[in-house]
Structures are given as C-alpha cells and as structure tokens.
Amino acid sequence: MQNFFVAIIFLFTNFSHAFSLSTKDLNRIDSLIHIMTLDEKIGQMTQLCFSTITLDGSKSLDLNVANFRESVIKHNIGSFLSGSDNYDKWFEFITAIQKIAVEETRLKIPLIIGIDHVHGANYISEGTIFPHNISLACSFDQQVVAKMANICAIETAPIGLSWNFAPVLDVGKNPYWPRFYETFGEDPFLCSEMGKAYIKAYEGCKDILPVKLSACAKHFIGYSDPKYGYDRSPSEIPSQVIWEFFVPPFKAAFDAGVKTVMINSGELNGEAVHGSKFLLDTLLRQRLGFKGLVVSDIKDIERLELMHKTVENQKEGTFRSVDAGIDMYMACNSYVFIRDMRELVAEGRISMKRIDESVYRILKLKFELGLFDNPYPSKQLLSNVNQTKNQIEAREVAEESIVLLKNDGILPLSKGKKILISGLGANSKGMLNGPWSFDWLGAPEQLQPHSMNTLYESIQNKFGAKNVKYVELEGISCEKDKKQFLNAAQNSDIIVLAIGEKPYSEFMGNINDLTLDKIQLNLMDVAIKTGKPVVVILLEGRPRVFTEQADQINSILFAGYPGIMGADAIVNILSGSVNPSAKLAFTYPLSVGHVSPYYNKPSEYNIYWKNNPIRKNLFPFGHGLSYTTFEYDKLELSDTLLTEENQEITATVTVRNKGKRFGKEAVLWYVSDETGTISRPVKLLKYFEKIELKQGEEKKVKFTIKINEHLSYPDKNGCQILENGFFKIAVGTLEKRFYLNK
Numbered sequence: 001m002q003n004f005f006v007a008i009i010f011l012f013t014n015f016s017h018a019f020s021l022s023t024k025d026l027n028r029i030d031s032l033i034h035i036m037t038l039d040e041k042i043g044q045m046t047q048l049c050f051s052t053i054t055l056d057g058s059k060s061l062d063l064n065v066a067n068f069r070e071s072v073i074k075h076n077i078g079s080f081l082s083g084s085d086n087y088d089k090w091f092e093f094i095t096a097i098q099k100i101a102v103e104e105t106r107l108k109i110p111l112i113i114g115i116d117h118v119h120g121a122n123y124i125s126e127g128t129i130f131p132h133n134i135s136l137a138c139s140f141d142q143q144v145v146a147k148m149a150n151i152c153a154i155e156t157a158p159i160g161l162s163w164n165f166a167p168v169l170d171v172g173k174n175p176y177w178p179r180f181y182e183t184f185g186e187d188p189f190l191c192s193e194m195g196k197a198y199i200k201a202y203e204g205c206k207d208i209l210p211v212k213l214s215a216c217a218k219h220f221i222g223y224s225d226p227k228y229g230y231d232r233s234p235s236e237i238p239s240q241v242i243w244e245f246f247v248p249p250f251k252a253a254f255d256a257g258v259k260t261v262m263i264n265s266g267e268l269n270g271e272a273v274h275g276s277k278f279l280l281d282t283l284l285r286q287r288l289g290f291k292g293l294v295v296s297d298i299k300d301i302e303r304l305e306l307m308h309k310t311v312e313n314q315k316e317g318t319f320r321s322v323d324a325g326i327d328m329y330m331a332c333n334s335y336v337f338i339r340d341m342r343e344l345v346a347e348g349r350i351s352m353k354r355i356d357e358s359v360y361r362i363l364k365l366k367f368e369l370g371l372f373d374n375p376y377p378s379k380q381l382l383s384n385v386n387q388t389k390n391q392i393e394a395r396e397v398a399e400e401s402i403v404l405l406k407n408d409g410i411l412p413l414s415k416g417k418k419i420l421i422s423g424l425g426a427n428s429k430g431m432l433n434g435p436w437s438f439d440w441l442g443a444p445e446q447l448q449p450h451s452m453n454t455l456y457e458s459i460q461n462k463f464g465a466k467n468v469k470y471v472e473l474e475g476i477s478c479e480k481d482k483k484q485f486l487n488a489a490q491n492s493d494i495i496v497l498a499i500g501e502k503p504y505s506e507f508m509g510n511i512n513d514l515t516l517d518k519i520q521l522n523l524m525d526v527a528i529k530t531g532k533p534v535v536v537i538l539l540e541g542r543p544r545v546f547t548e549q550a551d552q553i554n555s556i557l558f559a560g561y562p563g564i565m566g567a568d569a570i571v572n573i574l575s576g577s578v579n580p581s582a583k584l585a586f587t588y589p590l591s592v593g594h595v596s597p598y599y600n601k602p603s604e605y606n607i608y609w610k611n612n613p614i615r616k617n618l619f620p621f622g623h624g625l626s627y628t629t630f631e632y633d634k635l636e637l638s639d640t641l642l643t644e645e646n647q648e649i650t651a652t653v654t655v656r657n658k659g660k661r662f663g664k665e666a667v668l669w670y671v672s673d674e675t676g677t678i679s680r681p682v683k684l685l686k687y688f689e690k691i692e693l694k695q696g697e698e699k700k701v702k703f704t705i706k707i708n709e710h711l712s713y714p715d716k717n718g719c720q721i722l723e724n725g726f727f728k729i730a731v732g733t734l735e736k737r738f739y740l741n742k
C-alpha cells in the first residue's frame with residue numbers, strides 16, 4: 001500500500017515544478033509525513049558531518065560511498081554539513097550524494113547540506129573571503145553587509161550548499177570571548193541592523209534564482225558574554241539584560257524571515273541552553289514567535305551529559321533537547337541519537353506528534369529551498385561566478401571596514417618614503433583571511449590562495465619594491481632580533497608593523513589576558529625607540545590591550561581579519577587612495593581591568609569629579625578618523641515635548657566636510673533616558689546612516705524619534721516600559737533634551 005502512496009508522491013515530485021503553489025507543497029509534506037516510518041522521520045532529524053562519509057575522515061571531499069549508503073539508506077540521514085574543497089570536487093561530491101538520496105532511498109527525499117560560510121564562501125578553495133562580521137559592523141553601512149551576503153550566496157549556490165550557518169547574532173559584549181570577531185559588535189541595534197541586512201540579502205538573493213538558500217540566526221541565546229571569557233563557559237545575564245541587549249538581534253532576524261536558528265552550546269543562568277524548554281520553547285517560540293527550524297550546535301546533546309552534566313546519560317539528553325524544541329540534531333559522527341529516539345518513542349516519552357512537528361519544519365525548509373524540485377548543483381550558476389568582480393567588491397568592503405584609530409599626520413604616506421615593514425601579519429595571508437578560511441582555524445599559509453597579496457607584497461606594489469624593506473620578525477624575543485630590526489630601521493623613513501593574533505576559532509582562542517603578548521609589545525617598543533614614525537596595523541579578532549605603546553605610536557589602523565583583498569585595502573588607506581570611513585563597533589579597552597561597553601554607567605568618579613574624568617577606554621565605540629574633517633552643526637528638534645502616543649520628533653543635523661577631500665561619514669544617533677525606574681544605559685545607539693560629502697559640501701541628516709520604538713525599554717519579563725521624563729538625543733558633538741509626558 002505504501003508503495004502506492006510513494007508512486008503518488010513520486011508523480012507529484014516530478015511535476016512539482018509545474019506547480020509552484022505552496023499549498024500543494026504543504027499538502028505534499030503532510031502526505032509524506034503520513035507514509036514515513038519512524039526511522040525515516042528520525043533520520044530527517046539527524047545531521048552528520050561530511051567527515052563521517054569521506055575517505056580520510058577529513059573535510060576534503062572524497063566520498064566513502066559505502067559509509068554514505070549506510071548513512072542514507074540504512075539510517076535515513078537527511079542532512080550533512082561541513083566540507084572544504086574546490087568547486088569541481090564540491091560539484092562532484094554533492095551531485096553524487098544527492099543522486100543516491102533521491103534515487104535509491106524509499107521516499108527520495110533530498111538532502112539539505114549545511115556550511116559555515118561565515119565571511120564569504122570560505123570553504124570553497126576559489127571562494128571570495130571577506131572581513132569577519134566585527135569589521136563589517138565597523139562600516140556602519142548595511143549595504144556593505146548586504147553586498148558581502150549577496151556575493152556569498154552567488155558563490156555558494158552553484159554547488160547546492162543550501163543552508164548557511166550564518167549570521168552570528170550574538171552581541172559582542174565581552175572581548176575576551178574568542179568568537180568576538182564573529183559578532184557585529186557590542187551594540188544590539190547595530191547587530192540587529194547588520195543581521196537583518198545579511199539575512200534579507202542572503203535568503204532573498206535574486207542572482208541565483210530559482211535556487212534559494214537559508215541563513216541561520218545563531219547562537220540562541222546568551223552565548224557571547226561568558227562570565228569568565230572562555231568559549232562555552234557559563235553566562236550569568238539578568239533577564240532584563242537578555243531582553244534589552246541579547247533578544248533584539250534575534251527578533252530582528254525573525255522579523256526579517258530567517259528560516260533557521262542554531263542554539264547556544266553554553267549555559268545561561270544555570271541552564272544548559274540545549275536542554276532549556278524555557279529558552280527554546282517559551283522564549284524562542286511562544287514569546288518571540290519563531291516558527292522555523294531549530295538546529296542544535298555540534299554534538300551538543302552529548303555535551304548535556306559530558307560537559308554541563310545536567311543529565312545522567314545521552315538518552316536523557318536526547319529527551320531533554322527534543323522535548324525543549326530541537327528539530328534537528330547536529331550529531332556529526334554518531335548514530336546514538338537515532339537509537340535513543342527510537343527508545344524514547346517506544347517508551348512513550350516522545351510522541352509521534354512531537355516528531356512530526358520537527359519533520360514538518362525540516363521538509364518545509366527543503367520544499368521552500370526548492371530541493372524537491374532540484375537538489376543538484378548548477379553548472380549554469382557556476383558559470384555566473386565572477387571571482388575578479390567579487391574580489392574587487394571584497395576589497396571595497398574591506399576599505400569600508402578598516403578603522404583609522406589614530407593619526408598624528410603621518411598618514412597618508414607620501415610616495416618615495418623608505419618603508420620598513422615587519423611583524424606577525426606583515427607577510428602572512430592567513431592573518432588577512434583569518435579563521436574559518438578553507439579550514440576551521442584558517443588554512444596553513446601554503447594552502448591559502450596563491451593569487452592574494454600579503455601586506456608586504458601590496459606595499460611593494462604601491463610604493464615600489466626598492467622603497468620597501470621587510471624584516472621577518474613576529475616580534476622581538478632576543479638581542480639578535482633587536483639588532484636585525486634596528487639595522488633595517490636605520491635606512492627607513494617610516495616603520496609599519498602588522499600586529500595582532502594568529503587565527504583561532506571557538507575554544508581554541510580562549511585567553512586569560514587581553515594584553516598583547518610580550519614579544520609583539522617589545523617589537524613596538526623597539527620601533528618607537530628608533531624615533532622613526534611608527535604605523536601599526538591591527539590584524540586581530542578582538543581588541544588586544546597595548547595602551548602604553550598605542551599612546552606613543554603615530555598612527556593605528558584596526559583591520560580585524562580583512563579578507564582576501566585585505567592587504568590592498570589596507571595599502572589603499574595607507575597611501576590615501578581611499579579615505580577611511582569606518583568607526584569602532586566596540587569599545588577598545590585601556591586595560592584588562594576595565595572592559596566595559598559604551599552604554600555601561602561610569603562609576604560615580606566620573607560624576608563627582610567631572611573636571612578630571614578617568615580615562616575609560618583606549619578608543620570609544622563609534623570612534624574612527626578620516627583624512628578629512630567633518631563638522632556637526634544645527635541639531636534641531638521638531639518638538640521638545642511629546643504628549644501623544646503616536647507623536648514623533650524629527651531631529652535634523654547638518655554635517656559639513658571642512659577638509660580638503662571627499663569623505664564618507666557614519667552619522668550615529670544616540671538616545672539617553674535621563675531617569676528610569678531601573679538604571680538606564682548611559683546612552684544607546686538608535687539610528688545610523690552613512691553619508692558621502694565632497695570637500696566643502698554639507699548635508700542635513702534626519703532621524704525620526706518614535707516614542708515606543710526609541711524611548712521604551714523592556715522589563716525583566718520583556719514587557720515594554722515607557723516612562724515620562726527627560727530624554728536626550730545626541731549626534732556628533734551635539735545633544736538636545738526633550739520631554740515625554742504621555
């Protein structure tokens with residue numbers, strides 16, 4: 001009998017492209033679920049790593065056909081993730097596995113393949129690598145993020161990688177956290193805006209139709225502020241702070257239609273998030289209304305037993321997670337989940353209804369992405385990939401994302417200068433592409449793209465090889481290093497040091513001290529002592545502390561991990577071909593003892609000793625210099641009294657380019673609530689807009705203050721509170737007060 005239904009389904013499947021009616025697809029899902037066996041359903045809820053089915057157990061794509069057949073035919077696995085190879089190998093591999101899935105399995109359900117293309121198509125050898133999110137956020141331009149997401153979709157779609165585990169929407173409140181560079185910074189509004197831009201561009205990419213791709217809002221929730229900085233260590237975050245700072249980026253993503261969510265591997269307020277029915281059902285589904293697919297993070301059901309110790313064994317972990325709301329388990333390399341699920345159903349602890357909920361979401365996603373119509377890679381889309389054009393775009397994105405933190409006039413560098421370049425990132429491609437580039441921790445130097453330039457090569461190209469001297473030193477660790485460096489410095493006019501952090505990912509990047517390592521600090525000290533002007537390029541995933549040196553260095557650029565064209569982008573800024581316009585999306589700490597986002601209230605010291613305010617940071621959130629000068633003038637409010645619920649205030653400010661060259665300026669608008677029943681942040685970013693101004697040009701920039709959107713705040717239950725009283729709007733160097741009396 002079931003074969004009869006299969007024939008019906010098959011018939012539909014082959015004519016589905018004639019019908020794009022979603023109601024028909026939804027009916028097909030119900031029909032499929034109706035005839036699926038329990039094992040077929042549990043298989044759809046299980047995701048394996050490609051390393052389980054490749055010949056050598058690595059990410060490189062040589063298929064172990066026997067292992068693969070066992071996974072999809074015997075275990076009915078419906079999803080795989082994580083490989084890294086060139087287009088040809090990807091094309092061959094995905095074609096082979098989808099063919100087996102849709103031709104040899106009973107119900108011919110296509111696979112959905114997940115990938116971490118978190119800063120471009122970074123697991124494709126020919127992929128265009130962009131700066132990581134922390135730098136994209138520094139652009140303060142949603143179009144920059146959208147451009148990156150669109151190119152990532154264009155380069156990813158041809159090989160049938162339908163599900164991208166991006167963007168990270170965790171708020172970067174803790175720079176010790178080794179995934180800080182994956183965030184869009186410390187501000188919830190900035191994270192929301194950039195996340196929305198990413199999701200709309202990626203899931204709405206028109207250049208790849210009829211292929212559609214899914215993004216993934218991760219990692220829900222409270223992952224990015226571990227109390228002691230280590231990845232996957234416990235977070236203790238008050239409910240009100242969760243609602244005001246951690247929920248908004250995810251809510252914005254849901255409102256933008258993101259199709260999937262990945263769960264935080266850590267603990268929040270004593271609960272292992274993967275086992276928390278409150279977080280995964282009450283908060284995520286009921287309060288925030290997310291209706292899409294919830295995927296676990298990798299092997300996180302095992303972690304409930306092995307790391308969090310909130311369950312006695314994996315089977316209890318399976319019950320806890322699935323009961324809480326996990327739809328698909330990223331099991332990676334184990335079939336134990338399948339066995340446990342069978343037993344839990346047999347014991348009546350997990351109902352078929354609960355399983356059908358998850359299978360429905362999984363099949364719905366596969367239908368929405370067109371996988372039932374065509375699961376195969378597309379030669380035609382592959383022919384559309386234009387790496388040359390994409391790399392130019394990647395350079396422009398990097399140029400918009402590099403922050404000029406300090407400049408005493410040394411930059412831009414004039415031609416003919418004798419330049420000494422040295423330091424950890426001076427001649428390294430890996431330090432430019434950073435982590436998650438061709439491999440989890442970033443590929444070794446010899447496996448980085450041959451075509452890309454290192455900083456040393458780009459500087460030679462721009463300033464002339466005869467004017468550039470490279471000393472291969474990561475830092476000064478002995479007298480010999482010092483001597484070698486000083487000899488080279490003697491005949492140089494200027495010293496450029498590429499300082500920072502070798503790429504790291506997740507727990508591999510745990511640190512105990514935010515201070516830069518001694519040998520790099522020594523290199524800067526030796527360079528400063530030469531008396532020659534020193535320019536430091538920071539290639540790092542988080543703001544490592546180097547205050548004593550920073551205060552003596554002439555010019556500093558924060559470049560993060562600027563990507564495959566990062567060297568050319570940096571050099572275009574050093575030479576003045578490009579006028580830098582980025583601003584910090586995070587606070588750069590002065591010391592390891594005071595690491596605080598911009599919105600945190602200062603101590604009373606800053607209130608009662610205003611004449612000698614304590615220095616709170618090395619560089620503040622929103623700081624970024626230009627080679628021109630912008631002046632803010634005439635901040636005007638359409639009203640200074642709000643009495644009606646739907647009343648608005650239009651704030652306008654004039655921004656003028658007083659300098660001698662074209663420039664871009666991110667105009668950041670902050671609102672402060674002067675008095676709240678609970679302590680309110682010093683100020684919060686509520687709007688930003690990037691404008692372009694020619695020399696001498698001025699523009700009026702407008703921000704409309706909406707009472708509920710911009711003046712209310714959530715209480716500990718997530719209920720919006722609106723309180724009468726004085727508020728302040730601040731932009732540039734100006735601020736004005738207004739009163740709410742509703």
Ligand code: GLC
Nearest residue numbers: 081082116165218265297298
């Ligand atoms: C990792 C990360 C997650 C990633 C997943 C799949 O552990 O936490 O961000 O998407 O595994 O690679």
